[in-house]
Amino acid sequence: MEEFDAIVVGAGPAGCAAAYVMAKAGHNVLVLERGKFPGAKNMWGGAFFGPVMNELFPGFWEEAPFERFVTRHAISFLTEQDILSIDYKSDVTEPAEKKGFITLRAKFDKWMSQKVEQAGAIVASGLAVDDLIVEGGVVKGVKVGDEQFASNAVVLADGVNSLLSEKIGLRKAYSPHDMKQGVKEIIRLPREVIEDRFNISGTAGVAMEFIGSCTRGLPGGGFMYTNLDSVSLGVVVQLSALMDTQIKASDLIEDFKNHPAIAQLIKGGQTAEYSAHLIPVSGLKMMPKLYDNGVLVTGDAASLVLGTGLILEGANFAVASGMAAAETVIEAHRKEDFTRDELSNYEKRLREQFVLKDLQTFSRAPQFLENERIYQLYPELACSMARKIFSSDGKPRENTFKVLRKSLGKQASMWKMASDMIKAGRAL
Ligand SMILES: Cc1cc2nc3c(=O)[nH]c(=O)nc-3n(C[C@H](O)[C@H](O)[C@H](O)COP(=O)(O)OP(=O)(O)OC[C@H]3O[C@@H](n4cnc5c(N)ncnc54)[C@H](O)[C@@H]3O)c2cc1C
Numbered sequence: 001m002e003e004f005d006a007i008v009v010g011a012g013p014a015g016c017a018a019a020y021v022m023a024k025a026g027h028n029v030l031v032l033e034r035g036k037f038p039g040a041k042n043m044w045g046g047a048f049f050g051p052v053m054n055e056l057f058p059g060f061w062e063e064a065p066f067e068r069f070v071t072r073h074a075i076s077f078l079t080e081q082d083i084l085s086i087d088y089k090s091d092v093t094e095p096a097e098k099k100g101f102i103t104l105r106a107k108f109d110k111w112m113s114q115k116v117e118q119a120g121a122i123v124a125s126g127l128a129v130d131d132l133i134v135e136g137g138v139v140k141g142v143k144v145g146d147e148q149f150a151s152n153a154v155v156l157a158d159g160v161n162s163l164l165s166e167k168i169g170l171r172k173a174y175s176p177h178d179m180k181q182g183v184k185e186i187i188r189l190p191r192e193v194i195e196d197r198f199n200i201s202g203t204a205g206v207a208m209e210f211i212g213s214c215t216r217g218l219p220g221g222g223f224m225y226t227n228l229d230s231v232s233l234g235v236v237v238q239l240s241a242l243m244d245t246q247i248k249a250s251d252l253i254e255d256f257k258n259h260p261a262i263a264q265l266i267k268g269g270q271t272a273e274y275s276a277h278l279i280p281v282s283g284l285k286m287m288p289k290l291y292d293n294g295v296l297v298t299g300d301a302a303s304l305v306l307g308t309g310l311i312l313e314g315a316n317f318a319v320a321s322g323m324a325a326a327e328t329v330i331e332a333h334r335k336e337d338f339t340r341d342e343l344s345n346y347e348k349r350l351r352e353q354f355v356l357k358d359l360q361t362f363s364r365a366p367q368f369l370e371n372e373r374i375y376q377l378y379p380e381l382a383c384s385m386a387r388k389i390f391s392s393d394g395k396p397r398e399n400t401f402k403v404l405r406k407s408l409g410k411q412a413s414m415w416k417m418a419s420d421m422i423k424a425g426r427a428l
Contacts, residue, residue: 003150004029005022005027005028005151005153006022006028006030006151006155006329007029007141007142007151007153007154007155008022008029008030008031008032008154008157009154009156009157009164010159010299010301011033011109011112011125012042012159012299012300012318013109013299013315013319013322014299014318014321014325015031015033015322016031016038016109016113016116016322017112017318017319017321017322018326018329019119019121019322020057020115020326021322021326021327022121022330024119024120025326026120027333029116031113031122031123031124032129033124033126033127034128034129036126037125038112038113039105039107039108039109040106040125042109042277043275043276044105044182045182045223045225045236046102046104046225046232047103048100049098049100050096050098050101052316052319052323053097053316055323057115061097064101064103064108064111065108065111066103067102067205067225067228068101068200068203068205068227068228069096069099069101069203069204069205070099070102070206070207071089071206073087073088073089073208074086074206074207074209075208075209075210075310077378077379077382078210078211078212078214078259078379078383079212079384080213080259081260082386082387083383084382084383102207102227104186104227128144129143130143130144131167132168134168138294139154139168139293139294151294152333153294153295153329153332153338154294154295155296155322155329156295156297156301157322159299159301160277160278160280160303161278165301168295170290170295171288171297174280174286176239177239178280178282178285178286179238179278179279179280180236180238180239180307181236181242181278182276182277182278183234183252183274183275184232184233184234184253184273184274184275185233185273185274186227186230186272186273187266188230188270189268190229191228194227194229194230197264197265198265206226207223207225209222209223209310210222210256211378212375212376212383213259214235214259216252218241218375219237219238219369219372219375220238220375221235221309221375222235222236223235223236224265231266231269233256233257233262233266234253235256236312237249238281239278279307279312279314280300281307281366282303282366283303283305283306283359283365283366284356284360285363287303287359290347291340291343291344293340293343295343296325296328296346298318298322298325299318300314302321304317304321304350304355306359306365307365308427308428309365309369309374309428313358320354320355321355324346324350325346328342328343367427371423373416374420377411385404385407388403
């Protein structure tokens, strides 16, 4: 049986980060990826902030295949006819690594895995790990069909459906309540059309999030990001709500594309890709055991995703957890100790940095975001207020508070709204 200093399962951001750090430290690392190539089966909305990636690959934007910098962020309430947006653009010059980057996974994962190979690791694609080798409660390697590969340190970076961590009892099967279903289309448009419609040029780009009719009021939202010569557009919806209502995510994306404000942005575009993927969204509540004898769990496999309704961050959490797992394995090799006691340093590392700190700070967010009023009543209310304020029927105007009370109608009291605002302040 071939033996390695470390085996990494999955060549997404978590797995590549772990493998890169260990290979750079001189370890003999094998990465096993089930996709035809790293990134082949992967998707995300597409924007991440740079500092963590910059720690891993200093100045990465000089060579990485990113599409655009995020120079404008917009958050919008949608009803079937209206759109009300908060549009943020700043001319403060940030260092490149502080900006958001818009990327496409097929290109970005491939680039990351090439960096891993250049650092000396073996990246073997098209090989799915079926099981772990466990002897006397200690993970000793992995099984791929009839083949076995041995290692004292196995890093699980196999994403949201981590069957391997389930098999060895580190986590339970997740409930649809803890998952969001994401569906995304990449819609091709000429570069100059994108720059004209979104009012951008050069490497500038726009990240847009939407709440309201794009999910027919179900918990979740829509997103749209500008790539160089395409836009990424999609919806993310709580899986249990889709199952309960029998609404198809594919129908939601069609509704979203047909909204008057969206339709004019993508007019004439051709859908080049369609993909769907789950996201673990219940934060600390669903976090599995992160380590055991000979094994560590990283990224989505460990549910390390932050969703606040305003941002969805998984990429940075995946990279940071991959790096922390790698540092723990390097230390374990130095001490020749791969017991769960030694590997518990992985969780300590995550607690000292933003990964577990942020999940703790926003630990109330998942529960707060289950409130249906966020997706139904408040987008309607905000848009109907705007309609009343920005139009005139020639009669004397009412003051804004009265307009608000009338718009609320019987759907909720002012107290309920005030209580939701206080809860939002605490959760977000
Ligand atoms: C619709 C959507 C939008 C998102 N938008 C954003 C965003 O804008 N910003 C952001 O930061 N995050 C976003 N995310 C979250 C982000 O994509 C994830 O948090 C991140 O990709 C997690 O990285 P990972 O390496 O842990 O897992 P993954 O990226 O899922 O990688 C896991 C890898 O393991 C491989 N694998 C799985 N099982 C096996 C096996 N048995 N053997 C071998 N290989 C295996 C897979 O093929 C895959 O390559 C989004 C997610 C979705 C679904």
